[in-house]
Amino acid sequence: xxxxxxxxxxxxxxxxxxxxxxxxxxxxxxxxxxxxxxxxxxxxxxxxxxxxxxxxxxxxxxxxxxxxxxxxxxxxxxxxxxxxxxxxxxxxxxxxxxxxxxxxxxxxxxxxxxxxxxxxxxxxxxxxxxxxxxxxxxxxxxxxxxxxxxxxxxxxxxxxxxxxxxxxxxxxxxxxxxxxxxxxxxxxxxxxxxxxxxxxxxxxxxxxxxxxxxxxxxxxxxxxxxxxxxxxxxxxxxxxxxxxxxxxxxxxxxxxxxxxxxxxxxxxxxxxxxxxxxxxxxxxxxxxxxxxxxxxxxxxxxxxxxxxxxxxxxxxxx
Amino acid sequence: xxxxxxxxxxxxxxxxxxxxxxxxxxxxxxxxxxxxxxxxxxxxxxxxxxxxxxxxxxxxxxxxxxxxxxxxxxxxxxxxxxxxxxxxxxxxxxxxxxxxxxxxxxxxxxxxxxxxxxxxxxxxxxxxxxxxxxxxxxxxxxxxxxxxxxxxxxxxxxxxxxxxxxxxxxxxxxxxxxxxxxxxxxxxxxxxxxxxxxxxxxxxxxxxxxxxxxxxxxxxxxxxxxxxxxxxxxxxxxxxxxxxxxxxxxxxxxxxxxxxxxxxxxxxxxxxxxxxxxxxxxxxxxxxxxxxxxxxxxxxxxxxxxxxxxxxxxxxxx
Numbered sequence: 001x002x003x004x005x006x007x008x009x010x011x012x013x014x015x016x017x018x019x020x021x022x023x024x025x026x027x028x029x030x031x032x033x034x035x036x037x038x039x040x041x042x043x044x045x046x047x048x049x050x051x052x053x054x055x056x057x058x059x060x061x062x063x064x065x066x067x068x069x070x071x072x073x074x075x076x077x078x079x080x081x082x083x084x085x086x087x088x089x090x091x092x093x094x095x096x097x098x099x100x101x102x103x104x105x106x107x108x109x110x111x112x113x114x115x116x117x118x119x120x121x122x123x124x125x126x127x128x129x130x131x132x133x134x135x136x137x138x139x140x141x142x143x144x145x146x147x148x149x150x151x152x153x154x155x156x157x158x159x160x161x162x163x164x165x166x167x168x169x170x171x172x173x174x175x176x177x178x179x180x181x182x183x184x185x186x187x188x189x190x191x192x193x194x195x196x197x198x199x200x201x202x203x204x205x206x207x208x209x210x211x212x213x214x215x216x217x218x219x220x221x222x223x224x225x226x227x228x229x230x231x232x233x234x235x236x237x238x239x240x241x242x243x244x245x246x247x248x249x250x251x252x253x254x255x256x257x258x259x260x261x262x263x264x265x266x267x268x269x270x271x272x273x274x275x276x277x278x279x280x281x282x283x284x285x286x287x288x289x290x291x292x293x294x295x296x297x298x299x300x301x302x303x304x305x306x307x308x309x310x311x312x313x314x315x316x317x318x
Numbered sequence: 319x320x321x322x323x324x325x326x327x328x329x330x331x332x333x334x335x336x337x338x339x340x341x342x343x344x345x346x347x348x349x350x351x352x353x354x355x356x357x358x359x360x361x362x363x364x365x366x367x368x369x370x371x372x373x374x375x376x377x378x379x380x381x382x383x384x385x386x387x388x389x390x391x392x393x394x395x396x397x398x399x400x401x402x403x404x405x406x407x408x409x410x411x412x413x414x415x416x417x418x419x420x421x422x423x424x425x426x427x428x429x430x431x432x433x434x435x436x437x438x439x440x441x442x443x444x445x446x447x448x449x450x451x452x453x454x455x456x457x458x459x460x461x462x463x464x465x466x467x468x469x470x471x472x473x474x475x476x477x478x479x480x481x482x483x484x485x486x487x488x489x490x491x492x493x494x495x496x497x498x499x500x501x502x503x504x505x506x507x508x509x510x511x512x513x514x515x516x517x518x519x520x521x522x523x524x525x526x527x528x529x530x531x532x533x534x535x536x537x538x539x540x541x542x543x544x545x546x547x548x549x550x551x552x553x554x555x556x557x558x559x560x561x562x563x564x565x566x567x568x569x570x571x572x573x574x575x576x577x578x579x580x581x582x583x584x585x586x587x588x589x590x591x592x593x594x595x596x597x598x599x600x601x602x603x604x605x606x607x608x609x610x611x612x613x614x615x616x617x618x619x620x621x622x623x624x625x626x627x628x629x630x631x632x633x634x635x636x
Binding site: 085 | 448462464466467469472474476477478479483484485487495496498566570571573574575576577603604605606607609
């Protein structure tokens with residue numbers, strides 16, 4: 001009897017799920033809004049429904065499932081299936097595995113969403129074939145998944161990969177985490193918007209004013225990308241600097257871990273060449289070198305599907 | 319028949335060797351100056367003599383040896399037994415394994431000295447029992463050995479661990495490596511001396527002037543340590559800042575790798591509490607935290623013997 005798996009990527013605004021066969025081939029997908037306001041119970045119920053609907057649509061039942069993989073943006077205790085903390089979902093110590101056992105009998109693996117994204121990129125995406133790989137996800141925050149020696153490296157408490165909170169400038173602005181000058185306060189989506197907003201004050205001619213309808217607060221990283229593509233100099237400068245900050249951070253990581261490849265994904269990476277060009281230039285200038293050593297930087301290949309695909313991979317490995 | 323191993327730590331000024339039994343118990347040790355000026359051939363010949371003398375003194379011959387481990391301060395190609403580059407020895411592309419095969423028939427493993435130090439601290443020193451361990455060696459340069467998941471992590475080209483060249487301040491002074499604001503330009507021995515020399519100009523009352531016989535150029539990190547212990551405020555400030563820089567760098571590494579423990583060794587670490595106190599305070603303030611998570615920082619336990627002991631461990635594992 002053929003057995004299936006389901007992979008789920010639970011985000012702060014959307015939850016996406018995919019049903020796959022034993023070879024990881026995706027047979028059906030589904031995407032719904034995350035009812036964050038309903039609290040952890042409400043979100044987990046919605047997630048259970050999503051699983052049941054996916055099965056029903058394929059004329060399958062839970063007995064056809066071998067396992068489910070679930071990616072959550074936050075700190076996860078994998079052993080116990082707990083979400084210790086998720087700022088995006090406003091969760092603290094949510095017993096995901098406990099909830100699951102009350103509704104389902106098939107096995108569940110819970111993991112951090114970026115770690116799962118790294119697994120997916122390594123298995124099917126831009127990281128294929130690399131044993132030592134850094135996958136960086138640029139979004140509301142900046143996270144990473146470290147594939148070292150062909151395996152996800154998790155560290156002593158499962159928290160390895162928090163690249164958004166390494167220092168790139170000793171006396172930089174204060175970060176949510178309490179530290180100063182973290183990579184995230186320069187190069188995450190909200191930081192890009194904030195830096196653009198600060199620069200707009202002295203540049204009334206910037207296209208950003210028009211695109212934001214005259215309201216500085218409406219500026220987002222996406223809008224800064226749009227403005228840059230339409231030739232706005234302020235916006236182009238913001239991307240140039242963002243790439244430099246990322247290059248500084250990634251140079252430290254590359255110098256420390258000597259990876260084979262670096263894969264950059266997440267919503268902010270959609271900015272493309274105007275971000276990657278200064279990033280690669282700075283990385284090259286700053287990372288420790290050796291004859292013939294380069295650090296190839298590739299855009300992620302799986303886009304927003306990386307989380308779901310990684311959850312499928314995790315379920316298959318259970 | 320009992321088989322023995324020899325571990326050698328080849329430094330820029332001294333070479334140390336130890337003969338050990340199959341359980342890693344050290345039976346004899348020997349230390350000699352490194353004849354750097356004699357070039358690679360000369361150094362390797364001196365090293366061969368050291369091995370032969372060690373054996374002879376124990377009434378052993380090469381046939382009693384199962385393997386030899388050799389630590390070199392530099393970039394090593396372990397597979398081929400080459401030293402690609404060693405600034406301390408002034409070596410470039412030295413075929414250590416080739417030289418060895420002409421004189422000896424027993425197996426040789428060549429590795430970076432700090433990686434071997436990490437292995438020794440993990441096996442017999444302050445890192446015992448930790449699966450995820452950062453060993454930092456503070457000396458003329460700053461290097462590290464990363465024990466991840468119980469094994470030395472080497473990266474794609476064997477260069478992982480170059481913690482001295484991660485950025486701690488975006489616009490800091492230029493480093494030998496070409497980057498700006500590397501940890502090494504603030505906290506390695508020569509950097510400590512340089513920072514003290516710069517500060518002395520405006521503090522004619524500093525004890526350092528007297529200790530250096532009125533010649534600023536004579537100030538070394540060791541002298542700055544002595545002055546601080548005798549109550550000199552300038553010197554104490556230098557150590558305070560050095561600890562802070564190291565804390566910034568180690569906070570980035572801890573946030574990225576989530577180790578169980580950090581072990582700090584090398585000559586500069588002899589400064590003790592006046593270095594460790596600000597280091598630990600800064601690490602605590604800057605590393606990403608989670609409930610119950612701390613990063614214990616321990617002084618290395620094996621001192622200058624770590625390199626030799628690690629070379630013994632490497633030979634035993636061959």
